[in-house]
Amino acid sequence: MGNSINRLNVLKNIAELLNEGTDLELMLQEVLQKLLTLTNLTTGWIFLIDQHGNRTLAAHENLPPALEHNNRAPMCQGGCWCVDKFNKGTLNKASNIIECQRIEIVTKQQLGSTCGITHHATVPLKVGGERFGLLNVASPNKTFFTEEELALLEATAHQIGAAIKRIQLTKKEQELALSAERNRLARDLHDSVNQLLFSMTLTARGGKEMTNDEGVKETFGYIQQLAQQALSEMRALIWQLKPNGLENGLLQAIKSYGEMIELQVQDRVSGVGHLPSNVEEVLWRVSQEALNNCKKHAGTNEILIHIEHEKNQVNVTIEDKGVGFTFSQNQNIPTLGLSNMETRVRSVGGTFSLKSEINKGTIIQISIPF
Known part of the structure; x- marks a missing residue:
């Protein structure tokens, strides 16, 4: 992967992508592509894994045909060494994987070419005490990753983990802002439109009682009925915006x-x-x-x-x-x-x-x- 200057250049390029990203899946795909290009590796994939061990293939690049089989079923189904270690909490740093289990399985099942890929490196995506998933990278006939290569992958994975946390916090902040806006809108509707409809109901009822003309009474009654219906729907809308209770x-x-x-x-x-x-x-x-x-x-x-x-x-x-x-x-x-x-x-x-x-x-x- 080159000397320390090249390593810094890789981290700088990836940091620029991560700092700009707001769409998680798009960001992960772009970062994976950039990482492979800058390190001259050919293949990679990112698993996002939640606290219950549920796994999602969030990004992938240049998977061999055997792993692409049946809409990437070999990647989305079953377990493997790296995922099992991650879920047990024993995968804490970048590691060499000696023979990828997923490659072994698709080879035995003769699902297609593996393009010479037999091994991969795996790195946990984490920041602080939070863990988000795995970064895996590979190349044809590459069976070993040096300490320098693993160190670069680990630094990249840490950057990715920090970016995932940033996007999660931004999403939570947006949800809180949306909730606050719904509450404000509910208050405004209650204080203005709701009161106007209530006043209309009272006015229509008063008008109906003040006239002896049956046609006018009927018209005021109809207005009162419409106002009451609108008032009921408005209250339901306010409930939907701000659920009291x-x-x-x-x-x-x-x-x-x-x-x-x-x-x-x-x-x-x-x-x-x-x-x-x-x-x-x-x-x-x-x-x-x-x-x-x-x-x-x-x-x-x-x-x-x-x-x-x-x-x-x-x-x-x-x-x-x-x-x-x-x-x-x-x-x-x-x-x-x-x-x-x-x-x-x-x-x-x-x-x-x-x-x-x-x-x-x-x-x-x-x-x-x-």
Whole structure:
């Protein structure tokens, strides 16, 4: 990889990329490409690994055909020495890997060419006491990495770890800012539009009582009805922006929202646990959408919410016995609202499933690890 001057040049180029990046996956891909170019290596991949050991192939460059087989299934499935060591907490610095297990497997299965790659170096991505994943690099017929090469890879991995932490903190700050903006908007709506609609309701009722003309009475009555409807929808919107009662727990917030839109919410809770704020927020928003769908489309005012707490996971089932609709698991999610629910759940690493049949109601099942 060259002398110390070249090493500094590599670190400088990569630092410039990392300091500019805001999209994590794009940044990791660009950094991997730059690292391979500057070090004359050919192949690399980055695994992001969460605190539960769940692994994601976040970036890859020039994988041999055998590892690209079936949409990179050999990279995304199964374990290997480096991932196992990382999950056990025993991989703390850059290391040579003597014969990559993934290469061994695809070779035995004859899944294609490995382009002469048999070994790779692996480096944990970390900063301080936090660990984020692994950087792996390789080249054809390269079976050993020198101490100098490993030191450069370790320095690069530390830079990547710091950049991942920076992006995570920036995202959290943005989420807090968004929450603050929602709260401000909710206050503004309550103090202005909400009060105007309430005043309109009172004015229409007063006008109806002050006239003897039946046509005018009917008009004022219609205005009063529209104002009351708009007031009800405005209160529901304010609830969605700022969920009063969420501080008392997810279930209480859901039940209170259900009462406000005149639904009877039956509840069942299994287990005891405290949910992370981001998971609670997702479940709250998804439950709101489910209750709204029940109110508008299900033809029933009863809905069941079952929340099951496990050690590191929460499962939520939302079920109504309404009119239902035709839906097959092979179909795409049929409406934007339901699709948004699935997107929210997947954004925190959860799974979302939907079952519905005509005259048999609708069941939404959600599982989120944390």
